[in-house]
Amino acid sequence: MKRFIGFIKKEFYHIFRDTRSLFILFGMPIAQVMLFGFAITNEINNVNIAFFDKSKDATTQEIITKIVSSSYFSNKQFITNEAEIESAFKKGDIKAVIVFEKDFSEKLIKENKATVQIITDATDPNTANTVNNYVNSILQKYQQETNKSSTTPYVIVPESRMVYNAELKSVFMFVPGVMTIILMLVSAMMTSISITREKELGTMEILLVSPLKPFQVIVGKVVPYIFLSIINAIVIVLLSIFVFEMPVQGSLFLLGFESVLFIINALSLGILISTISKTQQTAMMVSLMGLMLPVILLSGFIFPISSMPYPLQVISNVIPAKWFIIILKGIMLKGVGLAIIWKETLILVAMTVFFIVLSVKKYKIRLE
Amino acid sequence: MKTIGYIIQKEFKQIFRNKAMLPLIFVLPLIQLIILSNAATFEIQHIKFSYIDQDNTSFSRALIDKFDASPYFNVSTHFSSEKTANLAMLKGDVDVILEIPSYFERDLLKDQKTNLSVIINAIDGAAAGVENVYINQIVQSFNKNAQAKLMQPSDYINKPKTIESIPSFWYNNTLNYKTFMVPGILVLLVTMITLFLSGMNIVREKEIGTLEQMNVTPIKKYQFIIGKLFPFLVLGMLLLTIGLIIAKLIFDVPMVGSLSLMYLYTIIYILVILGMGLFISNFTDTQQQAMFIAWFFVVIFILMSGLFTPIESMPQWAQYLTEFNPIKFYVEVMRMVMLKGADFTDILPQFLKTVGYAIVMNGLAVWSYKKTN
Numbered sequence: 001m002k003r004f005i006g007f008i009k010k011e012f013y014h015i016f017r018d019t020r021s022l023f024i025l026f027g028m029p030i031a032q033v034m035l036f037g038f039a040i041t042n043e044i045n046n047v048n049i050a051f052f053d054k055s056k057d058a059t060t061q062e063i064i065t066k067i068v069s070s071s072y073f074s075n076k077q078f079i080t081n082e083a084e085i086e087s088a089f090k091k092g093d094i095k096a097v098i099v100f101e102k103d104f105s106e107k108l109i110k111e112n113k114a115t116v117q118i119i120t121d122a123t124d125p126n127t128a129n130t131v132n133n134y135v136n137s138i139l140q141k142y143q144q145e146t147n148k149s150s151t152t153p154y155v156i157v158p159e160s161r162m163v164y165n166a167e168l169k170s171v172f173m174f175v176p177g178v179m180t181i182i183l184m185l186v187s188a189m190m191t192s193i194s195i196t197r198e199k200e201l202g203t204m205e206i207l208l209v210s211p212l213k214p215f216q217v218i219v220g221k222v223v224p225y226i227f228l229s230i231i232n233a234i235v236i237v238l239l240s241i242f243v244f245e246m247p248v249q250g251s252l253f254l255l256g257f258e259s260v261l262f263i264i265n266a267l268s269l270g271i272l273i274s275t276i277s278k279t280q281q282t283a284m285m286v287s288l289m290g291l292m293l294p295v296i297l298l299s300g301f302i303f304p305i306s307s308m309p310y311p312l313q314v315i316s317n318v319i320p321a322k323w324f325i326i327i328l329k330g331i332m333l334k335g336v337g338l339a340i341i342w343k344e345t346l347i348l349v350a351m352t353v354f355f356i357v358l359s360v361k362k363y364k365i366r367l368e
Numbered sequence: 369m370k371t372i373g374y375i376i377q378k379e380f381k382q383i384f385r386n387k388a389m390l391p392l393i394f395v396l397p398l399i400q401l402i403i404l405s406n407a408a409t410f411e412i413q414h415i416k417f418s419y420i421d422q423d424n425t426s427f428s429r430a431l432i433d434k435f436d437a438s439p440y441f442n443v444s445t446h447f448s449s450e451k452t453a454n455l456a457m458l459k460g461d462v463d464v465i466l467e468i469p470s471y472f473e474r475d476l477l478k479d480q481k482t483n484l485s486v487i488i489n490a491i492d493g494a495a496a497g498v499e500n501v502y503i504n505q506i507v508q509s510f511n512k513n514a515q516a517k518l519m520q521p522s523d524y525i526n527k528p529k530t531i532e533s534i535p536s537f538w539y540n541n542t543l544n545y546k547t548f549m550v551p552g553i554l555v556l557l558v559t560m561i562t563l564f565l566s567g568m569n570i571v572r573e574k575e576i577g578t579l580e581q582m583n584v585t586p587i588k589k590y591q592f593i594i595g596k597l598f599p600f601l602v603l604g605m606l607l608l609t610i611g612l613i614i615a616k617l618i619f620d621v622p623m624v625g626s627l628s629l630m631y632l633y634t635i636i637y638i639l640v641i642l643g644m645g646l647f648i649s650n651f652t653d654t655q656q657q658a659m660f661i662a663w664f665f666v667v668i669f670i671l672m673s674g675l676f677t678p679i680e681s682m683p684q685w686a687q688y689l690t691e692f693n694p695i696k697f698y699v700e701v702m703r704m705v706m707l708k709g710a711d712f713t714d715i716l717p718q719f720l721k722t723v724g725y726a727i728v729m730n731g732l733a734v735w736s737y738k739k740t741n
Contacts, residue, residue, distance in 0.1 A: 020652070024660040032664070036671055039686035042410065042494040046680040063531075074680075089538060090710045092700065108531065115532045122537035123707040125545050126410040127678060132535045133501050139531050154476055154518050156511045160486040160500050163457070168493030185663065193656045201575075278388060280655045281568055285392040288564060288663060293400050293556065297407045302676050304495055306463075307413050309406050316407075326460060329491055340459050 007212055007220040014194075015224055025190070029182045029232050030239065036178045037244045041170040042302065044130040050077040050088060052099040059105035063116075066142055067098065072134045089121045096120045096131045164333045175240045176328035177301030180321045182236065183259070184266045184295055187229045189287045191270030195221055196283040199274075214363060222267050229263040240332075249335025258331065258341075261348050262324045268355035269320070275362040295321045323347050371587055375595025379569075383599060393565070393603065394610070397557035401611055402618060405553050408676065409545040412498045417441040418462040420453055423472035427514075431468065434510050440502045453487075463489040464499060477518070539622075539707055547621045551702040552675040554611040559695055560666060562604040562638055566645030567662040569596060571655050593734060597642045604638040605631070624709030633701050633715070636722050640694045643729030650736040669695040697722050 015022060049067070053060050068076050077094060079085065088094045099117040101107070108114040118135050120128035165172045195218070198204040207217050237255065240246040248255060270287065277283040297303060298312065299321035305313055316322050323344040330336040330344075338345065384390065417435055421428050436443045444462060447453040453465045465487040469475075475482040486503055490496035540547055573579035582592065608631075615621040645662070652658040671677070672686065673695040679687060690696050697718040704710035712719070 018654075018657070021654075021657050021660060024657065024664065028660065028664045032667060035668060035686070035689075039682045039689075040671055040677050041681050042492075042677050043497075043681050044494075044678055048680070087714075090704065090708050090714045092704055092710075092714075113530050113532060115534060117534045117536060119536045119538060121708075122540040122543055123703055124548055124678075125537075125540060125543035126548075128537050128540075129411075129543055130498075132537075133498070136533055137501070139533055143531055154511070154515045155481050156476065156484060156507055156514070157481065158484045158486050158503055158507045160488055160503065162488050162490035162493075162496055162500075165490040165493055165496070168490055168496060170493050173492045173494075181667075185667075189659070189663065193659065197654075197656065279386075281386075281572065282388045282392065284568065284655065284659045285389065285396075285564060288659070288666075289392060289396050289400075289560060292560070292663075292667070293404055293553075296670070296676075297404045303408050303410065304412065304492060306416065307409055307411050312403070312407050315403070330458075330460070333491055334458050336458050 003212060004216050004220060007216065008223050011194075011220055011224045015228070025186065025228060026232065026235070029186065029236060032182055033175070033178055033236050033239050034243070037171055037175050037240070040174050040178075042173070043170055044127055044134075045072055046074040047072060047096060047127065047131055048075040048077075048094045049073045049131075050079050050085075050094045050097045052079050052082075052085070052097055054102045055100050055104035057103075057105045059108060059114075060100045063100075063139070063142055064098075067135065067138055070134070070138060072131075085119060092121075094121070095124070095127055096135075098135065171244045172246060172333055174301075175244050175246055176325050176332065177299065179233070179236045179240065179328065180262070180299065180324050181295055181301060183229060183233060183263060184321050184324075185287070185291060186232065187225065187263055187266035188270040188273065188291060189284065190225050190228075191222055191267050192273035192277070192283040192287050193280055194225070195271065195274035196277055196280045200279050215360075218271060218359075218363070222271065225267055226260075226263060229267070230260060233259045233263065246332055248332050250331035250337060254338060255328075255331050258324070258327050258345065258348075261345065261352070262320065262327075265320050265324075265348055265352040265355070268352050268359065272355045272359040272362070275359045275364075294319060298322065300325055320348060320351050371591045372595045372598075375587070375592065376598050379596065379599040383603070393561055394607070397561060397607060398610060398614060401550070401553055401557060401614060405546050405550045405619060408549040408553070410494075411543075411545060412495050412502070413440055414442045415440055415499055415502075416461065416463045417443050417466070418445045418447060418453060418456065418464070419443070419466040419468065420447050420450060421468045422470040423468045425473045427473040427476075428468045431507070431510050432466075434506055435466070438502070438506055440499075441506075457487070457489055460489075464503070466503070476514070546619050547707060548703070550615045550619050550621050551706050552673075552699050554608065554615065555695065555698045555702055556670060556675065557611065558604050558607050558634070558638070559641055559669070559698070561607060562600050562641045563645050563662055563666060564659070565603070566597060566600045566642045567648045567658045568655050569600075570646065570649040571652055571658045574649075575654055589734070589737060593646065593737060597646065600642055600645075601635070601638050604641075605634065608634055621706065623706050625705035625707075626711070629712060629715070630702065630705050633698075633705075633719060633722070636719075636726050637694065637698050639726045640722060640729050643726060643733045644694075646733035647729060647736060650733065650738075669693050672696070673699050675699050691721075694722065694725055 051064055053064070067073060079088070079097065085097050097119040099119060101115050104114050116139065118132055120131050122128040162168060198207060208214065241248060273283055273286050277286055298316040298319050300316070301321070305316050305322065308316070327341050327344050330341045419432055421432065432443065435441045445456070447456065450467065453462070456462045457465060467485045467487070469483065469485070472482055484507065488496045488499055537543055570579065573582065616623060648658050648661050652661065672690050672693055674690070675695070679690055679696070682690070701715050701718050704715055
């Protein structure tokens, strides 16, 4: 045991003497959480829009003012011919053009019907679709206001209540994701590199011939990183509570427990990576190239999993980050307890055990 | 020239002899391109929809059938009370609960107006907004049908004025998300591979101690740098080519614009990234440090690039920051050229900024590289 403690001490020295890495380890997650928490949103706002008004009458003016005054759109422009649309789209200056037909208000009065064309740059389908929805709802509101005199009977009014996030803040969606990604990548990357580093420098040999058991070597390597990651997790949770005003509806203790579980999961994945790679370069490429994009894209961090094609929904089940994000949102926003998230917790535990067993099997105590 | 040739030869040999790295450089990114491009979609479909029907008339059932018929909603379950429904929402089994009150039909006939209550899981605020729009659309169209059946001729006196809107989606009229994501993800993969490899390359020699050997040779500074970086430029271009072929063959992404313009821009872009990699490796002592820094910037660059989330929606200060993000320009250029057929004058602003970036980055990298300790 004394030997083991000595070994852990050595590992701590390793980490603390490399001040540059230490600075990165702690500074980086904070910088990222701050930046992403404020900047990343999947709302569509401030879309640059242009109008092509062939009729230029009071009605079209009124509609244009309505559209411009909405916070969804900004930077209104007026164009005067069809050809300008194409060149503006190509430069990327505007994302949508609203075209009013000739004699708009005359038609509206005489024929009770007039048409507006909404041309959108659909290279970004999401923005295009959303802009289309926004404009339509503005037009509808306008019609309802002008048609007040002719009330229609038999109206069904749906009243929506947004639960768990009444103000529709996108921070609530992204902070748990950012936290997950940072913990996952930092933990997995750190352990995988620190173990392969000993292999590459040849010092692993020395550790293997020491009286320490291989198991102790690995655990000793991981323990310091557990501490570091826990500190990171605490800092991130504090930031999300105090800076981003995320609520913690559920138990703080449970949140801590689940975070430690997830950290251990990520670290054991790191160990697994280190057992299959010989050089730091390979370990890093596996943990960066192999983990970064799948974790960002398949975890439900940005893109909703339920909208993905079925095979990908199945694949997303093997991403530990997916389960941790569900747990985080559950505890922080919905205020649920273990009674509801036991399944997700159990999956994380099972994955952790699986990673550890596999790494023990793959771990070579003899040199080739 | 001959010296540079030898260094390049050495680098290529090192890359191709490392059997563990080759699949990581070529196969992994391409698999990711194929798989992940399918994952990245904001289209809201298969919404987990449930209902509480306290009216239980043919009228209320018709409304639910309407939801069932919509491609957006998967009508999964119905609940008998709000309590069980809320529990299911907590568990994440359902995202939308529609509650039809008792006497729904009777009230509509009697009072000419009736309410429905809808509960939406709003953790993903943007998705919740879209779901709300869809629900409103369905209820409205159901309402219209009902009105048409119920209304008496006397109700038709004041025919309302309607403004009809015709959407037209240019460049991508089926709103296919993949054509939007594939160029972007390809950009990421090219960036990550070239940055990580170049960032680690020189530090590795430092760490193993072979850099000292290189430093005592008559190889000049510029020869060494060019020899070190050139192979990664080739790798990046190779990856881009394979990626473009996949984009065309598997995803059928339209390639409207000029390929040579794309390649020209990519060369300059990769120079920026390589300069950055070299700069990072000059300032670090171990591969671990180099990777942490590279990782730090890559994550920021990716998430602030407008690739996944729109830049226009970011706060103003963040939008200014994105002006220093080379990935942002590359994503923009690739999408503009590939999907819209933008020509050189259209991408000139991005092009100039990237050239400027390349000069600054490589200048810094060369300046900070020292042969002596």
